[in-house]
Amino acid sequence: MNSIRQIININQKELEQNVSDLGSWHYEYRDTSYIYIGQIPYELKEEDIIVIFSQFGVPTHIKLIKDKETGKSKGFCYMKYEDSRLCVLAIDNLNGVKVFDKILKVDHVYFKVKENELEDDLLIDYGVAANAEIEGEEKKLLEYKETTETAEDTKESKKDEFKDPMDEFEKFEKIDEFKDPMDEFKDPMDEYINKDDRKRQKHRHSKHKKRKEV
DSSP, X not given: OHXXXXXXXXXXXXXXXXXXXXXXXXXXXXXXXXXXXXXXXXXXXXXXXXXXXXXXXXXXXXXXXXOTTTOOEEEEEEEEESSHHHHHHHHHHHTTEEETTEEOEEEEOOOOOOTTOOGGGGBOOHHHHHHHHHHHHHHHHHSOOOOOOOHHHHHHHHHHTTSOGGGGOTTOEEOOOOOOGGGGGOOTTHHHHHHHHHHHHHHHHHHHHHHHHO
C-alpha cells in the first residue's frame, strides 16, 4: 500500500511543479513497454484486465501469473503496450484505483520471459478474446430462465447491449489521497468573521425594510 501511495505522491508533486517529460521519474523507464499490475481481484481474467487497461492504449502482451497446481490467478500480471509512453498513462491513471475489493498497484517494470518461454507466447489474440465473449453470450442465451418480461423490460435490455464495458466494474473508483495543502494554514477565525458579516447584512436589511414601511 505504501508503494501505491508513493507513486501517487510523486505524480502529484510532478504535476504541481510542472515537471517536463525529461525530468519525470517515468523517463528512466522509457526503454521498457511493460508494466506490473498487482493486487488484481482473483476473479478477473486476462480479458477483463485487457478491457480495463485498453482505455489508455493497445496492450500487445499479457502474462497473468497463475498457480501451477490450481491454475487460479495469483493476483498480479505483466502487460506490454505497443508504446512505452502508454505505460505512463496507465500508471498515472490506474495506480491506486479500486476494482471490486482490491486497490490496484500499477508500476513500470523490466520484464523478461523465462528461458523456456518466448515473448510471442504472451501475444494477445484479440480474435480469440472476442470469440470467448461471443461464446459466453450464446451460452447465456441458451440457458432457460422463466421470466415475466414486459415490453419496457425488453427496451431496457436492448439498451444494455450498448453499455460501456467498464460499467461492469461498478466499484471502480480512485482513492482520494489528496487534500488542499493550504487547509492547514486557514485562519480559524474566518468562520466567525463570516458569521458576523452575515449578521450585519441581515441587520442592515431589516433597518432598510422598516424605513420603507414608514
